[in-house]
Each structure stands twice: as C-alpha cells, then as structure tokens.
Amino acid sequence: MRQSSLRPTAWPRSPRYPYVSGVLLVLLAAAEVLHSRISSTTVLATLPFVVLPLLWRRREPRIGCLVVPAALLNFLFRPELLMTVAVAGVMGLYTLARHRVLHPALLSAAAITGSVLVNLGHVATGVYDLGGRAPAVGADGSLSYFTESFVLAVGVVATVGVADATRSREESRQAREAAQRELIAMERRHAAAQERAAIARELHDIVAHSVSVIAVQAESATYTTPDLSPPARDGFQQIASSARSALTELRRLLSVLRADEAGAEEAAPVVPQPTxxxxxxxxxxxxxxxxxxxxxxxxxxxxxxxxxxxxxxxxxxxxxxxxxxxxxxxxxxxxxxxxxxxxxxxxxxxxxxxxxxxxxxxxxxxxxxxxxxxxxxxxxxxxxxxxxxxxxxxxxxxxxxxxxxxxxxxxxxxxxxxx
Known part of the structure; x- marks a missing residue:
C-alpha cells in the first residue's frame, strides 16, 4: 500500500469509503433499535430509507434527496432523535451539498424549512410537556418551542458550508494539478522541439559537409579531368550548381529551426560533429x-x-x-x-x-x-x-x-x- 493512502485525508476519497461507513451506520442503527426496543411502525419503516441509500451516495449523490426527508420524518415520529438518524441526515445533506445537486442556498432553505415543519409537528402533537396544558404559540416563552428549529438550522448551515468549502478546495486542487500537468507537458514539448532543432543543426552540419565536398569535386572535375566532352562538362557543372543550391536550402532551413536565435537569417557555421x-x-x-x-x-x-x-x-x-x-x-x-x-x-x-x-x-x-x-x-x-x-x-x-x-x-x- 502506498504511503499516501495511509493518510486520514486520503481515506474518504477511497472507493470503499461509502460502503464501509454505510455498513457501520447500518450496524449502529441495529444496535440502537435493539437497545431502545423501538416498536413504532413508522420509525422502523422510515429507518431503512435513512440508512441504506447512503451505501450508494458516491455513485448516485441525488440519493440524498431521499435520505434527508426520511431522516426528518423519522425525527417527527420519534422526538428522541436517534444517533443513527442524526448522523445519516448530516451525511445525506453533506452529499447533496458536496456534489452540488442543489445550489447551497436553495438546499439550506429547503432543509431549514423541513426542520421548521418537523418542529411545528412536535408542537402540534404535544411533544412538549407543559404540565397538561397545550402549548400556545404567542404566549410568554413560546419562542422556546422553536429552539429545536434553531439548532437544526445551525446544523444545516454548518454542514452545507463545510461541504461547499470542501468542494471548492477540491476543485482548486484539481485545477492546480491540471495546470501543473499542462506546464510539464509544455516544458516537455518545448524541450522536444529544442532537441529536434539541435538534431537538425547537427544533421545540417553532417549533410552540409558532404554536399560541399560534392560541389567542390564536381566543380574541380571540369578542370582536372582531361578530354571531357561538352555534355559531360555541363553535367558536372549542373551537379555543382545543384549541390550549392541544396546547401543554401539546408542553411535556410536551419535558420528557421534555431530556437535560440528566432528570426536570425545568418547561416549556421559548418563545423565537424563528434563521431x-x-x-x-x-x-x-x-x-x-x-x-x-x-x-x-x-x-x-x-x-x-x-x-x-x-x-x-x-x-x-x-x-x-x-x-x-x-x-x-x-x-x-x-x-x-x-x-x-x-x-x-x-x-x-x-x-x-x-x-x-x-x-x-x-x-x-x-x-x-x-x-x-x-x-x-x-x-x-x-x-x-x-x-x-x-x-x-x-x-x-x-x-x-x-x-x-x-x-x-x-x-x-x-x-x-x-x-
């Protein structure tokens, strides 16, 4: 295993993380149901929709749209909030915000609205014990009935904020890595172009030396070879002329390829290359x-x-x-x-x-x-x-x-x- 995979920050990015954390959440839910001896049909019916979808939250982030409402509904029927439901609700909300299934402001507003509705449901069903009296909204101290909404709203805003910040940081990291890869690729392309130009210069020197020898030999043959016929003499002159033209073209090509002297028109020096x-x-x-x-x-x-x-x-x-x-x-x-x-x-x-x-x-x-x-x-x-x-x-x-x-x-x- 690579050392980087042992870091705590690397584990949440592992492909196995959603399944491992989901299984642990299922075990926690089973333990809470058995320990608290929960028998409510509605609570037991909504609990699987709160926990099980989280196993596939990375592959299908929109599944959080099922988890969060199911968690609020479970909380409505069981005011003694289960730890499993609280954790699953935060995970579902985090998934929705992390993957931008909804805009952070819209997601926060929807989750807070759901929290207020659950709070009103608790008030309407008489969850608050006021010594036998029904809670009256508007009476002295009635604002305390909505402490539950305030706490849930703070949790919603904090969860969405952390998830959105994590997403922004991840996007910035990916952008930096992409820019670094592009920079390395540009450096390699530039180095390859420089190397090709260097090879072209060296090959120019090799070919130019051979072509110049051909030009000199063809030129001198008309003077050193006796009894040349006029067609043969013209042929040697044409060879010499073609060799000189080729040499000129080689030098012109080199002036284009020279990366360190772009636009320079002077001819490259003809020097012997190593052997x-x-x-x-x-x-x-x-x-x-x-x-x-x-x-x-x-x-x-x-x-x-x-x-x-x-x-x-x-x-x-x-x-x-x-x-x-x-x-x-x-x-x-x-x-x-x-x-x-x-x-x-x-x-x-x-x-x-x-x-x-x-x-x-x-x-x-x-x-x-x-x-x-x-x-x-x-x-x-x-x-x-x-x-x-x-x-x-x-x-x-x-x-x-x-x-x-x-x-x-x-x-x-x-x-x-x-x-």
Whole structure:
C-alpha cells in the first residue's frame, strides 16, 4: 500500500469509503433499535430509507434527496432523535451539498424549512410537556418551542458550508494539478522541439559537409579531368550548381529551426560533429572531472557507419555521463558498445543510488521529469531505433540501453531523409 493512502485525508476519497461507513451506520442503527426496543411502525419503516441509500451516495449523490426527508420524518415520529438518524441526515445533506445537486442556498432553505415543519409537528402533537396544558404559540416563552428549529438550522448551515468549502478546495486542487500537468507537458514539448532543432543543426552540419565536398569535386572535375566532352562538362557543372543550391536550402532551413536565435537569417557555421572516434576524448574529460568510466567494445566496427548514427551514440553517452555527474556524483559508469551486423547496441550503467520510488528518472529532484532522457529517446527514434532507461537492479544504479539499426539508418541517409 502506498504511503499516501495511509493518510486520514486520503481515506474518504477511497472507493470503499461509502460502503464501509454505510455498513457501520447500518450496524449502529441495529444496535440502537435493539437497545431502545423501538416498536413504532413508522420509525422502523422510515429507518431503512435513512440508512441504506447512503451505501450508494458516491455513485448516485441525488440519493440524498431521499435520505434527508426520511431522516426528518423519522425525527417527527420519534422526538428522541436517534444517533443513527442524526448522523445519516448530516451525511445525506453533506452529499447533496458536496456534489452540488442543489445550489447551497436553495438546499439550506429547503432543509431549514423541513426542520421548521418537523418542529411545528412536535408542537402540534404535544411533544412538549407543559404540565397538561397545550402549548400556545404567542404566549410568554413560546419562542422556546422553536429552539429545536434553531439548532437544526445551525446544523444545516454548518454542514452545507463545510461541504461547499470542501468542494471548492477540491476543485482548486484539481485545477492546480491540471495546470501543473499542462506546464510539464509544455516544458516537455518545448524541450522536444529544442532537441529536434539541435538534431537538425547537427544533421545540417553532417549533410552540409558532404554536399560541399560534392560541389567542390564536381566543380574541380571540369578542370582536372582531361578530354571531357561538352555534355559531360555541363553535367558536372549542373551537379555543382545543384549541390550549392541544396546547401543554401539546408542553411535556410536551419535558420528557421534555431530556437535560440528566432528570426536570425545568418547561416549556421559548418563545423565537424563528434563521431565514435571522439568518445575517447569525451570519456577522458569525464575522468578529469573526478568521474570514473570504463568503455567496453564488442564486435567488429563496420568500415563506414552513417555519421548520424555515430553522432547519436556520442550524444547518448554524453548525456548519460552528464546525468551521472549531476545525480550520482562519484558513481562509476560502465559503457558497453556492441557492433553487430544490423545494429549498434549501447548499454550504460552506473552504481549510483538509482531512481527512487515515485520519483523522476533520476530521483526526487527529477520528479517533474527531466528532458535529457527525452532528448536521447528522440535521437534514437529518429534513427528507427529505441532507447529504454530505468533502475539497473534491486541494489540501485541506473541503466540506459539503446538499439540503433545500421542498415535502416544507412538507407535513410542515402535516400536523403535527413534534410
């Protein structure tokens, strides 16, 4: 059982609460009937309508419209108010107000009117013992006959007020939770958009470098290749022109995606992006900061991996090391890189405390959800792969596993999917 369910304030919200409290009320009614030896037919006939409907009060709140009149009617025939009837009447009234079956003012007015009618019934039936004399309304001290109405009215107003305040507080809590969920969703969407923009910039650099090489080679071929026919020379010039146009479009697209420089028209710089050969420097930088990391490789690295796949592997390792430094300082990190024929597998573990129960991906400080892991999933998904993360085991630690297909990435890259 979760710790939050043990709190007293959480128990009334439990689905079992109406049934448990209703059964207890039925047992109390049976005990009172037996102890007081009640034989009145009207009292015994109205008592089930006071108690039993409360078992279904949460599923059908309008059932309080039966409970409250039945409780007043029972009180009319038995002025010695039963505790069961008093409790059931308050519960029925609370249910009506809590679920706004009627407007609080209208509900209070109706309940108070019913209380006054019951009080008048007690006066008319001679409930008040005045030494054999009939009570006379208007005589000295006759206002005391209506003390009963006053007490009931105070109870009605208090019950309706508490129920309405509880409803308002619950609505405010739900509104806050909805706003918090929406804020978290907006932050995640914003983080995903930023990550996509970063991926677009990096892929731009990769593709732009290749396209610029194509443009230079096609341009220089017209001068370095002897005995070219005029059609061939024109073909090389068209290739070079198309490559330069593609490069311009790539840079224009990047200027639109740059989240940190919206509206900027300057072209993005073409810089080399990290590859698998850069992993050594990345791991060494982590060690220089006091971290401990070991890289294990298995399998034979293909001669030509797609640059986007190498970049994704580098970024996943980079983010994993950043998370380890931030959330598990001093933890040893183990990186296993496996090359297979169809895919590259990456498994990263640390021996830190791991994610706590009910917390975010790396403990309580991430209860709102970190965006680094979302970015890694975005990168893996864009390449047709998948990434999972979570507790490394019952002893603690954090685990990140990624499977990145090689052939799908190479095919997509060759067909120009990454624009």
């Amino acid at each position: 698998l050969d850069s992993l050594g420097a990345l791991l060494e930088a982590h060690r220089s900061g006091g971290g401990e990391v070991i890289l294990h490789t298995a399998g034979t690295r293909p001669a030509a991996l797609p640059p986007s796949l190498e970049l994704t592997v580098y970024r996943i390792v980079q983010e994993a090391l950043t998370n380890a430094r931030r959330h598990a300082p001093g933890a040893a990190v183990d990186v296993r890189l496996t090359y297979e024929e169809d895919e590259v597998r990456l498994r990263i573990t640390d021996d830190g405390p791991g994610p706590g129960p009910g917390a975010g991906p790396r403990g309580p400080q991430h209860s709102s959800g970190g965006h680094g892991l979302s970015g890694m999933r975005e990168r893996a998904s864009l390449l047709g792969g998948r990434l999972t993360c979570g507790a490394a085991g019952p002893g603690g630690g954090f685990l990140i596993e990624a499977e990145l297909p090689v052939r799908a990435v190479a095919k997509s890259f060759a067909e120009g999917v990454y624009e």
